[in-house]
Amino acid sequence: MEAGAQPHVQLVQQATNVGLNGRRAGRAASWTPARPFLVRSNRLGGASRWLLRLTGWPPLSRPPPCLCCSSGSSDHIPTLHSHCSMAAAADQAWTEADTAAARRAIPHLRPGLVHLNNAGCSIPMHATLAAVQDYLAREASDGGYEVFDASVDALRRPYTALATLLNCRPEEIAVLTSATAAWQQVLYGLAWGWRPGDRVLTSVHEYGSNAIALLQLAGRTGVSLEVIPETPDGDINTAALQRMLGSSPKPVLVAISHIPTSSGQVYDAAAVGALCRQAGVLYMLDACQSIGQLPVDVQAIQCDFACGTGRKYLRGPRGSGFLFCRSDALDKFEPAVLDNTGGSWSGSREYSIDPTAKRFESYEMAFAAKVGLGVAVEECVQLGIGRIWSRVQHLAQQLRQGLAALPGVTVQDRGRLLCGLVSFTVEGLTADELQQGLAARHINTSVSRIGSSRWDFEARQLEAVVRASVHCFNTEEELQRCVEAVGQLAAAAARGGQR
Template structure:
């Protein structure tokens, strides 16, 4: 069979679709990325229609656009539309998934020290309210997840749920999602993967990862609007009849005064109000599919290699990203320079970035012995010249 040609990105066109990157060195796609113009236009058109016919009629007229969200997201994850539900955020999707699992006192949740802060807080809340046990998988000396320890904990404690964040918000580490999925399949644990930082940045195939729940947000590397996200649920979840604790009117039909019938697919997890938001997210996911996630990943690797290589050569910067597999999040600290001066220099250089503090990743910050870090997260619409410009700016600051 003849191999398919490698897609070459038209960076000039991508940047033309992204007006915000003309006025800044935008390195914050791990926080909230720049929406491409087609996403903005789709939402503006929908809002304009609402001003003319009202929200309910606009939803009816645009039902094909709304349905496109499920089709494009299923394509992105290599699944079927009935496995996709809209959510207001990755955290909202996580809460829906957690509420569907019938935890009992003494049950175990197994997670990592790098799991997203909102997830950790939810686990701690369940621990306090329901009396579950919360265990965390150790890391190897290089920062990788210790899969031997993970299997030992799963075999010994038989957790009801194993939950990991694919790419932690506080580092560029990529956790071995497929390997964890195999362990969960082997021992029968529910598996929740937070893909908020990986969706839109890396290829994701749920047939390989085998999660029961996969949650993601629209505002990060997918380049969608805020207050959007999605939840993937597996056949196993649907066959088991799991559903969220609080069910919205889109999720079920009220059949008798004391009974209801769930939606047969993932939409049993959905909220009622999704029309405008799902149109924007559908356009964003469709845009990523059209550009091509493999091509996006290759461009991201080029950008991060240039940025990491450049910053590694600067004296006075400590890069904080451990692990053998790293992503488009780069984090660093400076022991000899105050954060206030660095913040001012970067903003003067038009760099858009994120500062994080210990309360976003308490265990990891304590392990690294720092009280702040700066995170750079370029994306495929950035250029190699921009990476060089950031390195030069940092070199000038350190003189």
């Protein structure tokens, strides 16, 4: 290890030297954090943990930045400009009647259960559940192939609905089994053309599955994996990114997560896209936690690829995911794998590839889940993504304020823009103990561990956090229940472990 390098860098380098089946790869991976990231790592510690500002945003003395296109001031909370496709819906304030309607749409939710695990797996609306059940029932009565042939419109719905939500064309959408499957189809496909010395840029808060794949490919191909540093207020450092994009050799890919799995931080994805487009570098956005929660306009963001999942904020079925691939990026590479859906056996020694994003799809998947995904996305579009985002921000701010006021509780979110994921710890309790204590009080949350966000957690000296994630159907009363329950658990821990 080079002098002055951080210990965690050495661990990452060692991990990437292992190839398939545990064998040592032919080339060691090169993982080079940008210097500002290392400086930040040295600064962050228990005595300098990030504190959440709860005094509210400053008065808007000039236009706030647009959530989609990032124009306007960067000092204030983002809004939506009138020229953005989702702006009109955001103008309609959320009312008590809306909350009541949202609750009626989830009649199967167990009475008394507070579901604050929407960033893990949200509660599907009745229409989505009914569509999935109906498709499965028809498969059982009429036969799977026959129901598939008779369900052309229902199976086309995910493409048209996602195209509306993301502001793209249906031909630029592929439906897969998960966001990870979509991400890997692109990443491993691109990697066929990578050579030793090529550079890939990623983010500090990259998700564990993404980081593992990047590290594996760094070990296989010899590419250099570089981490884009953050600004002091927790956004991606676009000035540093611009320098990294301008360095030689030019990066072959920028791959970042819009929102991490472990906190409410939201990166300025559009600013990244503008720089990548200017530099002529491919840009992959993992929007797994953002699509369905906040407006994601792929034209404004200027990403070449974006992946998402059905089960989180879209409230679709598990086992459903999707990929956006910009038309002009389709022919720059081949998918990681092809079958009879993504390609055709066109000659005894030849194959052809589907001209649309369907080239990334595989023949087999749960078609009931695909139908349910289409219904879920249509429900999201009908409700209005701007209105959902406004409601989610309101609820998340209320939860953060309540938790931060409790003795012994630390809200771990940091960032210029925060979303519906609220992460926190309690002194004297492990994250698992806290999550289990809340579950015993009929409150669903989840635990984010270091393996899901290692670079970020190591920099902040965290092992795990509890994540409570709100959605538009949650109520203020449910959040108060959560705050009171955390307060009880924190007080019991302070008394010596009595719960």
